[in-house]
Amino acid sequence: MARRRSAGIVLHRVADRGPEVLLVHPGGPFWAKKDLGAWSIPKGEYEPDEDPRVAALREFEEETGTRLPTDELVELGTVVQKGGKEVTAWAARGDLDAGAVRSNSFEMEWPPRSGRRQQFPEIDRAEWFTLDEARGKLVGAQVELLDRLVERAMNG
Numbered sequence: 468m469a470r471r472r473s474a475g476i477v478l479h480r481v482a483d484r485g486p487e488v489l490l491v492h493p494g495g496p497f498w499a500k501k502d503l504g505a506w507s508i509p510k511g512e513y514e515p516d517e518d519p520r521v522a523a524l525r526e527f528e529e530e531t532g533t534r535l536p537t538d539e540l541v542e543l544g545t546v547v548q549k550g551g552k553e554v555t556a557w558a559a560r561g562d563l564d565a566g567a568v569r570s571n572s573f574e575m576e577w578p579p580r581s582g583r584r585q586q587f588p589e590i591d592r593a594e595w596f597t598l599d600e601a602r603g604k605l606v607g608a609q610v611e612l613l614d615r616l617v618e619r620a621m622n623g
Contacts, residue, residue, distance in 0.1 A: 474523035475510025494591035558620040568593040
């Protein structure tokens, strides 16, 4: 079976309290009470024949409702999450109102074995975090993307 692959964008800005990154919290009942280690960069899965950079931009728009310019993306490479999913990311400098983020939705049976289907947002909120705050919020493997962000997009 092929490894699942996602592509995403690390949107960053400089604010009064220093560099910040935009993270998103997954929607749905499984994630409702989870915080530390549950957040992610805006990302989504893509097909083997699809360009991951194009997928990253599409997924960012689907999850945030904001289209990014396609120029000036800085490649951050790939990390592998605990479950085996590969996440390839690019950095983009920009700003958006995290409170106005509106994502697409998904449908699932909830409660389990109830036969009832419900719609949930793919992400239920987005927030700006300092790099130190983001290290605690992010899914473990994605923390490496912050180090690469500092190395490749903020220092040069």
